[in-house]
Amino acid sequence: MDEERFDADALIDGTAPALGLTITDERRPAVRAFLTIAFAMKQTMDRAELDDDELALAPVFVPDDRPDDTGTAL
Amino acid sequence: MTVPAPFAFAHDIAKAIASGDVTARAVAEAALARIAAVGGPINAFTDVTTARAMEAAETVDAARDRGEPLGPLAGVPYAVKNLYDVQGLSTRAGSKINRERKPADRDATLVTRMDAAGGVLVGALNMGEYAYDFTGENAHDGPSRNPHDVTRMSGGSSSGSGAATAAGLAPLSLGSDTNGSIRVPASLCGIFGLKPTYGRLGRGGSFPFCDSLDHLGPFARCVTDLALTYDALQGPDERDHACAARSVEPAAAGLAAPPPRIAVLGGHFAESTLPEAREAVARVADALGTTRTVTVDGAEAGRAAAFVITNAESANLHLERLRTRLDDLDPDTRDRFLAGALLPASWYVQAQRVRRWWARQLALAIADVDVLIAPATPCTAPLIGQKTMSLDGKEVLVRPNLGLFTQPISCVGLPVVAAPMMASNGLPIAVQLIAKPWREVDALRAAAALERAGVAAAPRPSGLDG
Numbered sequence: 001m002d003e004e005r006f007d008a009d010a011l012i013d014g015t016a017p018a019l020g021l022t023i024t025d026e027r028r029p030a031v032r033a034f035l036t037i038a039f040a041m042k043q044t045m046d047r048a049e050l051d052d053d054e055l056a057l058a059p060v061f062v063p064d065d066r067p068d069d070t071g072t073a074l
Numbered sequence: 075m076t077v078p079a080p081f082a083f084a085h086d087i088a089k090a091i092a093s094g095d096v097t098a099r100a101v102a103e104a105a106l107a108r109i110a111a112v113g114g115p116i117n118a119f120t121d122v123t124t125a126r127a128m129e130a131a132e133t134v135d136a137a138r139d140r141g142e143p144l145g146p147l148a149g150v151p152y153a154v155k156n157l158y159d160v161q162g163l164s165t166r167a168g169s170k171i172n173r174e175r176k177p178a179d180r181d182a183t184l185v186t187r188m189d190a191a192g193g194v195l196v197g198a199l200n201m202g203e204y205a206y207d208f209t210g211e212n213a214h215d216g217p218s219r220n221p222h223d224v225t226r227m228s229g230g231s232s233s234g235s236g237a238a239t240a241a242g243l244a245p246l247s248l249g250s251d252t253n254g255s256i257r258v259p260a261s262l263c264g265i266f267g268l269k270p271t272y273g274r275l276g277r278g279g280s281f282p283f284c285d286s287l288d289h290l291g292p293f294a295r296c297v298t299d300l301a302l303t304y305d306a307l308q309g310p311d312e313r314d315h316a317c318a319a320r321s322v323e324p325a326a327a328g329l330a331a332p333p334p335r336i337a338v339l340g341g342h343f344a345e346s347t348l349p350e351a352r353e354a355v356a357r358v359a360d361a362l363g364t365t366r367t368v369t370v371d372g373a374e375a376g377r378a379a380a381f382v383i384t385n386a387e388s389a390n391l392h393l394e395r396l397r398t399r400l401d402d403l404d405p406d407t408r409d410r411f412l413a414g415a416l417l418p419a420s421w422y423v424q425a426q427r428v429r430r431w432w433a434r435q436l437a438l439a440i441a442d443v444d445v446l447i448a449p450a451t452p453c454t455a456p457l458i459g460q461k462t463m464s465l466d467g468k469e470v471l472v473r474p475n476l477g478l479f480t481q482p483i484s485c486v487g488l489p490v491v492a493a494p495m496m497a498s499n500g501l502p503i504a505v506q507l508i509a510k511p512w513r514e515v516d517a518l519r520a521a522a523a524l525e526r527a528g529v530a531a532a533p534r535p536s537g538l539d540g
Contacts (some may be wrong), residue, residue, distance in 0.1 A: 016418045020397050025408060034413035037474075038385055041378035042421045045428045050373040057427035 008035040077104045080242035081534050084150040084299040088192070088244060092150035098138075098149030102194050104133035105151040109196065109243050112538055118218050118228075118238035120124055120156050121163055121198040127151070127480035128409040130194040146302050146326075148192030152246040156198040157205060157233050158182040158290075159279035167281035168201040168231065170214045170402050171395055182279030183311045183502065184248055184290055190356040191306035196244060199234025200255055203404040205283035206388060206411070207231040207251060208258050208476035210458075215457050220263055221535035226455035229259035229476065231283075232293070236263035239293045240502075241538055246303050247293045252283050253380055253449075254480025256291050257506060260492035261450035264502025265532045266300045266521065267293045271511050272487030273318040276311020284387040285316070286426075287380065288485060297522040300325035300491070304514065325515040331483040332523035333444035333516040337366040339508070342373035343448040346465045350450040350497035357495065358447050358505045361529040362520060368446065370439035373482040376432030380485035381474075382417065382425035389414030406473075437510075445520045449479045450492045454501035483508055491517040493530040502533055 012031060016023050023031055077100050078087050079271060090096045093142040106124055113119055134149045151381040154160065157167040159178035166172040185195065197383045202210065210218045210233030218233035220226040221241035228237040236259025249256045260267030275290045282288055292307065294300040305324045311317040326478045338344075338359050344352075344367075346534045359365070375394055389396070395403065403411070405501045422460025439447060452465055452475060462469050483490055492504040507524075524530035 002116050011416055011418075019393065019415055021412065023412065027412065030409035031412045031416070033408050033417060034385075038382060038413060038417055041381045042424070044376050044378035045382070045421075045424055048372060048408060048428045050431055052425055054427055055429050056423075056430045059396070 006036070006039045008032040011035060078100060079181050080108055081247065081295065082537065083296050084147060084245040084294065085302060087150050088144070088146060088148050092138065092144050094138070095453060097386065098131035098134035098194065098532055101149050101532050102127045102196070105196050105244065112241065113243050115224050116219050116241050116243070117216050118199055118234040118241065118243060119153065119197045120166065120215055120234070123160065123195055123197050127194050127196045130189065136351060145190065145192030147188065147246070147306060150193050150246060151194065151196045151199045151244050152188055152193045152248070153199050153235070153238050153244040154185060154248045155235050155250055157201060157250060158185055158486070159283040159523070160185060160195065160198055160199070163198060165281050166213070167205065168203040168212055171399050172281070180279065183276040183313055184307050187307050187309070188248070193246065199238055199247060200442040201233055202231035203407045203451070204388065204392065205231040205252060205255060206407045208254060208473055209238070210256070210259065211406065213406065214398050219458065221538055222264060222533070224454065225457055227262055227458055229262035229451070229455065231255040232259050235293050236260060236265060238293060239265045240532065241498035241535060242420040245295060246299060249291065249293060250280065250283070251289045251291060251484060252287045253384060253484055254477040255489060256293065257450045257480045257492040258503065260293060260504065261493060261504035262455040264494040264504070265293050265295055266302050266494060266497070267291065267492040268304055268514065268518070269484060270304065270514050273316050273324070273513065274320070274489070275307050276309070276314045276317040278311045278480045279516055280393060284384045286387060287384060289484065297329060297518060297525050298326065301329060301518050305486050305513050320512070323515070325424060325518050328515055329519050329522035332391055332520045334360060335442060336364045336520065337368045337443045337449040338364065338531045339446040340367040340369035341371065343484065346478060347449050347453055348453045348465070350454050350499055350503050351410070351452050352534045353498060354495060354503050354505050355449055357529055358493070358524060360449070361524055361527045368439055369441060370435055372432045374538055375480070376485045378454045379425040379428040379432065380481040381385020382421050383429065385410065385424040386417050387487040388514050429485055436486060440510070442507065442514045444513070448506045448508060450504040450506045451476055454497050454499055454503050479506065487511060489514040489517055491521045491522045493524050494532055495530055496533045
């Protein structure tokens with residue numbers, strides 16, 4: 001997806017209802033602007049040449065018997 | 075019996091109390107009186123804990139009277155960013171909404187540690203809403219103002235922490251740093267700050283912002299105080315799943331010489347700065363005797379990953395508030411949270427992968443370096459309300475770009491000391507002294523060497539000697 005094809009409004013309209021969020025006309029320009037910044041950040045990340053095994057492993061739940069905790073995400 | 079001057083160092087205050095030159099009660103009374111007298115225009119405090127402070131001070135005095143050993147910070151006033159739980163206060167985290175929370179029934183882990191070292195809590199401090207801030211502005215409580223020029227930003231989001239310690243209202247303060255929120259106010263206000271390694275200091279009882287990037291840490295007016303406070307705060311924390319199970323590694327006693335291998339961080343960190351930041355880095359490199367520059371590719375991607383992770387995780391944290399309390403959020407945070415809630419999942423997962431990749435790039439590049447020097451902020455304090463600034467001839471937004479050089483470092487959890495100095499334009503600025511994971515002591519040693527050389531110091535704001 002290049003910058004010209006990034007459609008922040010489509011993302012807003014497609015995603016906000018699924019999250020129970022209402023983006024009013026008043027808020028839309030600012031939300032659109034921040035999504036566009038985030039998309040630029042995504043493009044910057046895309047320039048990093050990652051190997052397939054360059055993973056950030058998902059948090060792994062480790063049962064823990066510490067009194068104030070229910071587990072440790074490593 | 076003489077009460078220490080307003081800008082006295084914490085270790086000198088503790089020494090005076092331990093020797094009987096002054097009582098902790100007199101020190102606490104003087105600190106509270108100063109907050110009342112000169113703190114108003116700075117707007118650093120949101121709560122002043124007078125009764126608690128006097129009780130804690132009297133406990134210190136009673137222990138001394140009984141001949142008991144005193145902690146390293148016995149009788150020293152301190153204050154905490156208002157995202158730390160303080161028993162009896164609602165932990166507002168800079169927000170309007172959180173004021174409806176029931177008062178905390180116990181202190182945050184680090185408040186407990188400060189008290190165990192003898193510290194005297196004098197209050198809770200202003201901050202950017204839910205810590206999503208680099209400016210120090212807050213729609214609910216007003217901005218924390220820079221003690222060196224109250225028309226200028228204190229930096230954020232630990233704005234009150236930076237302003238209070240810079241103004242001599244609390245010799246020590248605690249803050250948090252997710253993308254630069256200790257280092258930015260340390261730079262703009264001209265004090266020392268330590269962002270430790272991710273997982274070093276326990277976050278139990280602090281209101282989160284972005285769990286995989288949140289760090290807590292101290293501010294001080296000299297390196298000895300910073301190291302003493304850091305030492306007092308260390309130790310495992312069962313209330314924080316990310317706190318490493320490491321034993322205390324004391325730093326304060328080992329600051330006699332700088333680490334041998336020091337280099338300037340080039341590339342991204344040498345671009346997009348104003349002259350004040352470039353001059354500060356050059357002065358520090360000269361004082362530490364290095365002409366070496368290390369350049370590593372990928373910092374921009376690392377910063378982008380930090381941006382996306384922060385946006386996505388924090389929006390998830392606040393999703394219910396975004397659904398039901400939108401009008402009660404600060405306009406400067408509200409729309410960013412809304413956007414963060416809508417980010418595609420693959421962007422977030424990619425950000426975590428890039429974060430790991432960037433950590434590896436940086437680790438390989440600095441394998442034979444102990445401390446890296448980089449700017450903390452690209453500029454000195456902008457004016458409150460200023461939205462844009464000129465960097466490299468381009469007009470850019472102030473708010474995100476204050477973290478231009480801090481975000482890539484906290485993204486991968488490295489420990490950093492922000493070391494302040496006065497810039498040629500008459501305002502403070504700091505440099506980052508970046509060490510390898512778990513080597514906070516190296517950054518502190520470099521800062522101590524700069525302090526001995528007369529390069530790094532917390533300048534006193536004029537007009538606040540009262």
